[in-house]
Amino acid sequence: MLVVFGIKRLLGARMSDERIVWGIGTSRTIRAHWALIELGLDYRTEVVRTRTPDTETPEFVAINPRGKIPVLRDGPVVIAESPAIVMHLGENYRGQGTELVPEDRAARAKYLEWMSFISMELDATSLYVLRRHWSLPQIYGDSPIANKASEEYFARMINAAAKLVDDGRPYILGDTFSGIDILMMTTLDWAIKYHQPLPDVFQAYVDRLSERPTWIEASRVNWPT
Ligand SMILES: N[C@@H](CCC(=O)N[C@@H](CS)C(=O)NCC(=O)O)C(=O)O
Structure with missing residues (x-):
C-alpha cells in the first residue's frame, strides 16, 4: 500500500x-x-x-x-x-541574478504602472485596434478612421513614454532587466512590424535588446522557421 x-x-x-x-x-x-x-x-x-x-x-x-x-x-x-x-x-521564480518583478516597494509600483500602461495604452487601445481593423478587416471590418486614430494615439503615448526613459538607463525600470522589458520589447517589435515610427530612445532600446540571447532564443521558439 x-x-x-x-x-x-x-x-x-x-x-x-x-x-x-x-x-x-x-x-x-x-x-x-x-x-x-x-x-x-x-x-x-x-x-x-x-x-x-x-x-x-x-x-x-x-x-x-x-x-x-x-x-x-x-x-x-x-x-x-x-x-x-x-x-x-x-x-x-527568483534567483541566479534574475529578478523579473522587483521586490522593492517603489520599484514594484513602477512595474505595475508600466505593466498597465503597456497593456492598455500601447497594446489594447493602439496596436490591437490596428490588428483588428488593419490586419483583420475581413473579421472586424475595415475602419480607416479607427486605424488613423490608433496610430495617432500610439504616437502620442510612445512619445510621452520616451520622456520617462530618456536618461541613459539601459532598461525601462533602470539598471536591471525586468518583466517590463519583456512587455515593452515585444510591444515595440510589434509596432515596428506595423510600421509605427518610434522615438530615438526606443529605437535604440529595441536595437540593444534585439541582441539579447534570451530574446533571440525566445524568437526562435515563438516564430519557428
Ligand atoms: N490580453 C491578452 C490577449 C490575448 C490575445 O488576444 N491573444 C490573441 C493572439 S495574440 C488571440 O488568441 N486571439 C484569438 C482571438 O481573439 O480569437 C494577452 O495579453 O495575453
Whole structure:
C-alpha cells in the first residue's frame, strides 16, 4: 500500500510540476516563452496558433474558454493573459541574478504602472485596434478612421513614454532587466512590424535588446522557421 501510495504521489507530483505554454507565433505568446527562458525554467510548448482551429478544440477550450493564447500551466496553476503570466513567473521564480518583478516597494509600483500602461495604452487601445481593423478587416471590418486614430494615439503615448526613459538607463525600470522589458520589447517589435515610427530612445532600446540571447532564443521558439 505504502509503495502504491508513494508511486501515486510521485506521478501526481510529476504531473503537477509540469510546465506548459500553449501558443506560438504572436507578440503576446513570445512574452511567456521569453520569461521562462530568461528565468532558465524547463517547459514544453503546445503548438497552438491564433485564428486557427487549434484554439477551438475541446481540449484547448477547456484550458482557456476565451480561446486565446498564450496560456501557461505552472504545476497546479493555469494562467492566461501575457502580462499576468510574466508577473506570475517573476513573482514565483527568483534567483541566479534574475529578478523579473522587483521586490522593492517603489520599484514594484513602477512595474505595475508600466505593466498597465503597456497593456492598455500601447497594446489594447493602439496596436490591437490596428490588428483588428488593419490586419483583420475581413473579421472586424475595415475602419480607416479607427486605424488613423490608433496610430495617432500610439504616437502620442510612445512619445510621452520616451520622456520617462530618456536618461541613459539601459532598461525601462533602470539598471536591471525586468518583466517590463519583456512587455515593452515585444510591444515595440510589434509596432515596428506595423510600421509605427518610434522615438530615438526606443529605437535604440529595441536595437540593444534585439541582441539579447534570451530574446533571440525566445524568437526562435515563438516564430519557428
Ligand atoms: N490580453 C491578452 C490577449 C490575448 C490575445 O488576444 N491573444 C490573441 C493572439 S495574440 C488571440 O488568441 N486571439 C484569438 C482571438 O481573439 O480569437 C494577452 O495579453 O495575453
